[in-house]
Amino acid sequence: MTHQDFDGMQVVETVEGLWGVPLQPAGCAQCGQAHLVAASRIGIICPHCGREKLVSQPAQLREEPPEKLVPFLKERSHLSAIFSGFVKGVWLRSDDFDVDKLLERAVPVFWPMWLVDSEVAGTWEAEMGFDYQVKSSQEFYSGANWQSREMLEDRVRWEARLGGVKRHHDNIATPALEGHQALLKLVGRYDFKHAVDYDPLLVEDAALRIPDLQMESTWPLARVRLDQVVADECRQAAGGQHIRNFSARLDYDGLNWTQLLLPLYFTYYTDDDGVPHPVYINGQTGAVGGLRLASQGKGWKWAGITAAVAFAVFLISLLCFALSALLPPAAVLGVGLAVLSLIIGVGAIVPAVWPWQWNRKQQDGKVIISL
Amino acid sequence: MMSTHRPNLVDWQAPEDFMQVDSAVDGITVFAARPEEDGTSAPKTYNCPNCGASTRFDVAAGGVVCEHCGFSVSVDSAQVGRRAEEFEFTLETLRRAEHGWGMERRELHCDSCGAELVVAEGALTATCAFCASNKVNIRTAPSDKLRPRFLVPFKMKIDTVHSRVREWLGKGWYHPGELTAKVLVDRFVGIYLPFWTFDARIHSGWRAQVGQTHTYRDRDGNRRTRIEWHWRSGQVTVDVDDYVFSGNSHISSRILGQIQPFNLHELETYSPDYLAGWHALAYDINLPDAWEVAKTEMRERAKDACYQDINNSHVRNFSMNADFADESWRYILLPVYLASYKFEDRVFQVMANGQTGKVAGQKPVAWWKIWLAIAGMLAPGFILGLIGLPLLLLSGVGVIPLVLGFILLVIGIVLAVVLYRKAMESEAA
Numbered sequence: 099m100t101h102q103d104f105d106g107m108q109v110v111e112t113v114e115g116l117w118g119v120p121l122q123p124a125g126c127a128q129c130g131q132a133h134l135v136a137a138s139r140i141g142i143i144c145p146h147c148g149r150e151k152l153v154s155q156p157a158q159l160r161e162e163p164p165e166k167l168v169p170f171l172k173e174r175s176h177l178s179a180i181f182s183g184f185v186k187g188v189w190l191r192s193d194d195f196d197v198d199k200l201l202e203r204a205v206p207v208f209w210p211m212w213l214v215d216s217e218v219a220g221t222w223e224a225e226m227g228f229d230y231q232v233k234s235s236q237e238f239y240s241g242a243n244w245q246s247r248e249m250l251e252d253r254v255r256w257e258a259r260l261g262g263v264k265r266h267h268d269n270i271a272t273p274a275l276e277g278h279q280a281l282l283k284l285v286g287r288y289d290f291k292h293a294v295d296y297d298p299l300l301v302e303d304a305a306l307r308i309p310d311l312q313m314e315s316t317w318p319l320a321r322v323r324l325d326q327v328v329a330d331e332c333r334q335a336a337g338g339q340h341i342r343n344f345s346a347r348l349d350y351d352g353l354n355w356t357q358l359l360l361p362l363y364f365t366y367y368t369d370d371d372g373v374p375h376p377v378y379i380n381g382q383t384g385a386v387g388g389l390r391l392a393s394q395g396k397g398w399k400w401a402g403i404t405a406a407v408a409f410a411v412f413l414i415s416l417l418c419f420a421l422s423a424l425l426p427p428a429a430v431l432g433v434g435l436a437v438l439s440l441i442i443g444v445g446a447i448v449p450a451v452w453p454w455q456w457n458r459k460q461q462d463g464k465v466i467i468s469l
Numbered sequence: 470m471m472s473t474h475r476p477n478l479v480d481w482q483a484p485e486d487f488m489q490v491d492s493a494v495d496g497i498t499v500f501a502a503r504p505e506e507d508g509t510s511a512p513k514t515y516n517c518p519n520c521g522a523s524t525r526f527d528v529a530a531g532g533v534v535c536e537h538c539g540f541s542v543s544v545d546s547a548q549v550g551r552r553a554e555e556f557e558f559t560l561e562t563l564r565r566a567e568h569g570w571g572m573e574r575r576e577l578h579c580d581s582c583g584a585e586l587v588v589a590e591g592a593l594t595a596t597c598a599f600c601a602s603n604k605v606n607i608r609t610a611p612s613d614k615l616r617p618r619f620l621v622p623f624k625m626k627i628d629t630v631h632s633r634v635r636e637w638l639g640k641g642w643y644h645p646g647e648l649t650a651k652v653l654v655d656r657f658v659g660i661y662l663p664f665w666t667f668d669a670r671i672h673s674g675w676r677a678q679v680g681q682t683h684t685y686r687d688r689d690g691n692r693r694t695r696i697e698w699h700w701r702s703g704q705v706t707v708d709v710d711d712y713v714f715s716g717n718s719h720i721s722s723r724i725l726g727q728i729q730p731f732n733l734h735e736l737e738t739y740s741p742d743y744l745a746g747w748h749a750l751a752y753d754i755n756l757p758d759a760w761e762v763a764k765t766e767m768r769e770r771a772k773d774a775c776y777q778d779i780n781n782s783h784v785r786n787f788s789m790n791a792d793f794a795d796e797s798w799r800y801i802l803l804p805v806y807l808a809s810y811k812f813e814d815r816v817f818q819v820m821a822n823g824q825t826g827k828v829a830g831q832k833p834v835a836w837w838k839i840w841l842a843i844a845g846m847l848a849p850g851f852i853l854g855l856i857g858l859p860l861l862l863l864s865g866v867g868v869i870p871l872v873l874g875f876i877l878l879v880i881g882i883v884l885a886v887v888l889y890r891k892a893m894e895s896e897a898a
Contacts, residue, residue, distance in 0.1 A: 221481050230560070230561065231559065232557045232558050232559050232560070232796075233558045233559075233560060233563060234558070234793050235793050236791070236792050236793070237764075237768045237771075237790065237791040237792075237793070238788075238789075238790050238791075239768070239772060239787075239788060239789045239790070240789075241788075253557070257502065258501070258502055259500065260483060260484075260499075260500050261483070261492070261497060261498040261500050262497070262498045263496065263498075264496045264497075265494075265495075265496040266496075331494050332497055332499075334493055334494050335492040335493050335494035335497035335498075336490075336493075336501075337491075
């Protein structure tokens with residue numbers, strides 16, 4: 099039986115002075131995501147879904163502050179260029195899908211991961227792969243002479259290894275949000291090597307997302323991660339370059355849970371129907387994630403204008419045909435204008451169809467911006 | 470798969486066939502499979518457990534036998550044939566192989582009588598000069614892979630070899646007639662010689678201009694031949710299996726080649742018992758050097774295969790590549806009987822295949838027989854020339870005997886050269 103300690107959760111109504119900053123728990127009635135925000139930020143649009151305003155509400159969280167955080171490496175000043183890259187290429191976008199508006203609505207957010215410390219003891223066995231090289235050769239014959247070229251080929255030798263483990267592991271990161279994977283897919287990975295000790299000054303201007311995955315439910319994931327760490331350490335211990343068929347009987351004891359905070363910017367834009375679409379920016383790398391939707395309404399509008407122009411040209415061509423009874427050369431102009439009206443009329447299809455096709459392709463919803 | 474069952478680390482012990490090895494991480498112990506200890510690399514002395522006399526491998530009995538009291542024990546070995554394990558050309562092996570076997574003379578302690586023996590260079594076996602006990606020692610191999618893992622044991626009894634050598638001495642018309650009567654080859658030394666075997670797959674691609682002959686009649690109606698050249702290309706794969714290469718530079722490779730082949734289907738796993746009382750030599754041609762020479766031969770085989778693929782006698786601008794793959798090697802010991810004999814103050818070497826009994830070696834040549842034969846070969850052409858030339862000069866009718874004489878003379882010269890070379894080879898080492 100693995101020993102686990104999941105104590106330390108409590109319901110908090112106000113966090114004045116808790117975690118060293120005057121933050122309050124607040125939640126979104128639409129998505130249910132709880133945050134810790136400064137009192138002045140109660141009532142802002144939810145920095146998770148962008149659909150409802152945050153309202154003050156109690157939340158369940160650990161009393162002690164987070165242990166580590168990854169600081170923002172992308173400042174607000176970087177966001178303009180990031181949004182320009184995000185918006186660029188979306189023709190016929192809605193009026194709200196605009197760099198200035200995205201920038202104006204951008205909110206710094208820290209989202210959490212659990213960090214678990216554990217004593218690990220047990221036995222393991224695996225097949226270790228050791229790299230080695232074999233010498234081969236290519237021979238060339240031409241003009242009655244042979245020439246040789248030496249070749250080196252990399253191969254892996256697999257050997258059985260087993261042994262015991264008695265180790266302490268610190269800060270194994272596991273998800274603390276249900277939407278962890280979805281968020282990672284949107285904004286990409288973080289480099290935890292740049293994590294620093296928690297400092298209240300670094301979070302006072304941001305909204306802090308409260309974990310919605312409790313430790314009990316995230317423990318299986320943490321254990322898989324710990325097993326992976328142990329497997330990798332066993333590989334290093336055996337001096338192998340590869341490992342396969344790893345199995346272990348491990349006992350995890352003395353678990354200690356803390357939090358790691360990851361930096362994120364949240365903003366949003368609304369579509370034709372006023373539905374907000376969230377946009378996330380990785381505060382460390384600048385990777386942007388979110389749907390880049392074109393406006394179908396604008397498409398119809400431009401299609402209508404183009405069709406109207408085509409119709410007007412067609413009317414003029416008819417006028418030319420009528421005038422040709424008096425002035426025969428006007429018939430030539432009439433034919434030209436009729437053809438032109440046809441071309442413009444066909445062109446009206448483009449703005450009508452383009453938003454539909456573009457929006458269909460926006461499945462991935464991720465854009466990487468390098469600054 | 471991870472288990473949540475709590476392990477009892479205090480009671481946990483690694484399996485017996487595993488041993489602890491170095492770990493690069495604190496708090497993690499590592500156990501690896503214990504290397505197979507077959508005891509073949511440790512020095513071994515062969516004494517009879519019954520009477521204390523020295524014992525040796527006996528071909529007829531197929532085991533280690535005491536000639537004094539008749540005690541016999543079978544050899545613990547298995548026939549693996551051509552399935553015997555082969556090794557890759559790893560950089561590590563090649564690096565170790567470059568150091569050679571360890572050719573320095575070394576001392577061996579006789580645990581039977583306590584004497585200190587000096588073992589000859591490259592020798593794997595020794596006999597104590599004081600107590601006559603037989604010893605096998607292959608400990609100086611530069612790596613475990615580079616000690617002999619397989620061998621073909623002696624199958625031919627010494628009596629059989631004697632009779633085959635006498636038979637061999639009597640063969641051939643240009644050797645001294647009294648050879649069989651005068652020569653006594655009785656001191657045969659049974660010795661295991663080192664050999665490398667190599668395997669490889671050679672993928673070759675060739676390109677050449679291949680000529681096609683066309684016959685036509687010109688304006689005057691004469692038949693003429695023209696060759697039209699076309700670029701052609703092809704792919705050939707050659708599998709070389711168990712290419713045998715001698716690992717000892719002191720033994721005549723020419724004579725060794727003549728007593729081959731050895732039947733490698735009878736390869737056995739190495740056991741020092743087979744070497745008890747017999748001589749055995751370690752290699753002195755290193756693996757990389759042997760492989761280089763073998764590779765040269767193999768690529769020529771690939772070239773021949775490409776020419777066969779072309780299947781045309783008109784070929785020019787031929788080029789090819791030979792990509793070696795799946796190269797592997799083995800180090801084996803093969804049984805050979807060595808002897809020498811004196812004839813008219815000259816020493817000649819004889820070898821016999823210890824497995825098949827095939828005999829080859831140096832044989833003296835009765836040169837007067839060779840010169841007589843050569844004279845006989847040249848004479849018809851010469852005589853016809855002598856007849857034809859005056860006839861031509863005197864009456865102009867000697868053209869036919871002159872041409873015939875010239876043809877016979879050329880044939881005679883060719884035959885004489887072949888005979889002379891054969892005679893020279895017979896005496897060569």
